[in-house]
Amino acid sequence: MRTARTITATAAAAIATAALSAAALTTAALPAAAGPVTDWDRMLAQQPLVRTADTVQAEVLRGGHAGFAGLVLEDDHVALWWKGDVPAAVRAAASRGEAPVTFEAARHSNAELREAAKVVQAQRGPGVHAIKVPADGSGLVLGATSEVATRAVRVDVPVRTVVEEPLAPVSRQNDAPPWKGGATIVLGNAACTSGFSVRNGDNARFLLTAGHCGNPGVRVTDPTGEYIGTAGAKHGDHDIMLIPTGNVVNQQYVGGGDSNSTEVVRGWGDVYTGEYLCQSGVTSARTTGAPVCNIKVLFFYADREDLVEGEQMNGQPSARPGDSGGPVYGPSSSGGVIAKGTVTRAAGARIGFQDFRTANRDFGVYIPL
Incomplete structure (x- = not known):
């Protein structure tokens, strides 16, 4: 049988010492100047960031740290967003990564935003089709068919509305x-x-x-x-x-x-x-x-x-x-x-x-x- 395929109809506080400098991180996995940077090159260049995020997230999951808001892969470092003081164990994990880690102050933790999302879930009308949690802990983002659809939502965290087509x-x-x-x-x-x-x-x-x-x-x-x-x-x-x-x-x-x-x-x-x-x-x-x-x-x-x-x-x-x-x-x-x-x-x-x-x-x- 011929093999082929088909488918159906979803910080300011400190920077961790890293094995790679920021300059090396942005160029290490990229090709020589002989050709253009491809999408695959870009993904390969992110691998030190991904492995560093894996190291930090493993400690967050192991320790159940309440202040965690999110991890973001930036161009040349990993941003760890945290509400309150970052525990020593998390800082130590960040220092073991290959890439620099910055510690950024978050307004809310991921756990707080998910609890607030449950309140929104109970209040939302048919025009609100998504409740999203930004990794920076800034608040909730509601995907909606119109701004009007979110006016009845009352919750104790900032809420931003994005009028957009729902994912289908x-x-x-x-x-x-x-x-x-x-x-x-x-x-x-x-x-x-x-x-x-x-x-x-x-x-x-x-x-x-x-x-x-x-x-x-x-x-x-x-x-x-x-x-x-x-x-x-x-x-x-x-x-x-x-x-x-x-x-x-x-x-x-x-x-x-x-x-x-x-x-x-x-x-x-x-x-x-x-x-x-x-x-x-x-x-x-x-x-x-x-x-x-x-x-x-x-x-x-x-x-x-x-x-x-x-x-x-x-x-x-x-x-x-x-x-x-x-x-x-x-x-x-x-x-x-x-x-x-x-x-x-x-x-x-x-x-x-x-x-x-x-x-x-x-x-x-x-x-x-």
């Missing part, structure tokens, strides 16, 4: 076993994109995709009708679903719609505001001849737990019908890619995707190495 669900040609990410999968009358090959603690194997592509029990095939598996566990609120199937491999398609080009998926990672990523949904791959890259992470949603919003920075469509469930990823410094999430929604250049940590938490799945 988006739903490669002929993959073959072992099944890979970025390929067309058919669930009943819906065509979507496979996300990542994953395993759980029992070493059972699955394909991860978007929950809105189908329901548990539906038969899943490739476009030629070859059986992949039967849809299994689903978390509707997070729009993720597992398809049990024994014959999978930790690879994903990265070329155009008829391309057989694949990359090895070398584990999964957390997502950070300011991070640049790609998505490899089938429809976009067919339309553009390549993955959609230069997607910058902007917000995490409070009303749809851990939904991440990004924007394609050239103004191009971020995702298309049939891209649902497809892989969102960044580069691995050792070659290949790192799983970051799965496509679930889009609105023009804006994209909504579910981060991989949520799938790990909901289903206990991981990327086999």
